[in-house]
Amino acid sequence: MEYILKPWPWYVSGPLIATILLLLLYFGKTFGMSSNLRTFCSIGGAGKYADFFKFDWRSQKWNLTVVLGAVIGGFIAVQFLSNGAPIDLNPETVEDLKKLGFQNAGESILPPEIYSWENVLTLKGMLILLIGGLLVGFGTRYAGGCTSGHAITGLSNLQLPSLIAVIGFFIGGLLMTHFILPLIF
Structure with missing residues (x-):
């Protein structure tokens, strides 16, 4: 076996x-x-x-x-x-990603539609990375820490600001996934 x-x-x-x-x-x-x-x-x-x-x-x-x-x-x-096997994504997620233009959803951790050099070096690719980086940097500083710091350390120490930050991270992720990502792709 x-x-x-x-x-x-x-x-x-x-x-x-x-x-x-x-x-x-x-x-x-x-x-x-x-x-x-x-x-x-x-x-x-x-x-x-x-x-x-x-x-x-x-x-x-x-x-x-x-x-x-x-x-x-x-x-x-x-x-x-x-073992090199594809990522085990929900079939509905794969279909949703295909509708957005991600042809090989689940085949790699970093989808080439965003992270291949030919896509990164376009105006759209550079703007996605620049704006995304600025938002993550601003959000991390504004929240007083990142997802790992708040979700692992802060919640373990029962800190209310970390709970609020983690809830905000999840809401932001849902908004990005369901509303902003379809507009970008």
Whole structure:
């Protein structure tokens, strides 16, 4: 019988995430990816141009291991723990995406209709990435953190602002999926 690689089930990955959060709590640290971007910008000298980046980034060096771990973990997952099978999308979702012009929905994580170089290097592609990046950056700063920081750390600490932010993330995702994405494609 052939062994088929599958994502880890919730009852394995959930307790692993909880263990990491308990360790971070024990050491007085918090988790979030957007703070790493701030640290990288500070290392690069952004503090010369904006006060937001003027802080002791050396005190956040430990958090850069999260970025390194995400890169290494992603590489290991794709190279050694992935069987290359298409993403198991709901057939209705595949049909909806085909109506929008996504011909190979589920075949790859990044649809070529958006992320192939020939589409990225068009005016439409550049505008999608630029406006999307600005909105994500603004939203992350305005919400005081990113989806991982609020949804994992903030909700685990029962923080009301994180609950409000996560609800906002979901509402924004639904609005994007059902109203804005059809207008773009």
